[in-house]
Each structure stands twice: as C-alpha cells, then as structure tokens.
C-alpha cells in the first residue's frame with residue numbers, strides 16, 4: 001500500500017461521512033461540508049477497483065471517500081453473497 005492510500009484510510013476513519021447506496025455498486029458519499037461525490041466499484045481479474053468523482057479521484061489519487069464507500073460495499077457484497 002502506498003503512503004497516500006494509508007493516509008486516505010486514516011482520514012476516512014476520522015471524518016464522519018454518510019454513504020448512500022445508489023445501486024450497481026455505486027455509492028453517494030456526503031461529507032460534513034455537504035459535498036457529494038459518487039464512488040463506483042468494479043471487479044477486474046478478481047480485484048476491486050474504485051473510482052471517485054472528487055478532484056483527487058479524477059487525478060487517480062487515493063481519496064478518503066473511497067475507503068469509506070469501500071466499507072459499505074464490502075458489507076453489501078458479504079450480505080448478497082449468500
């Protein structure tokens with residue numbers, strides 16, 4: 001893992017954001033400042049890839065919205081796996 005990603009994960013734990021499932025593995029992340037970003041996940045060769053519509057995400061940088069949505073995505077995938 002890169003330091004960027006580790007920082008992003010730590011930040012995602014500190015900041016309270018709400019996540020709404022939009023369907024098709026897309027999530028709406030709402031920050032405390034009421035910014036809204038869409039995070040989408042897709043599976044490529046068995047690995048999960050996420051993309052965020054925020055400025056960092058559009059530059060392919062690790063942002064803190066991604067790990068937050070990832071937690072919800074993992075929970076949903078676990079529930080629907082049965």
Ligand SMILES: [Zn+2]
Nearest residue numbers: 052054063065
């Ligand atoms: Zn983001």
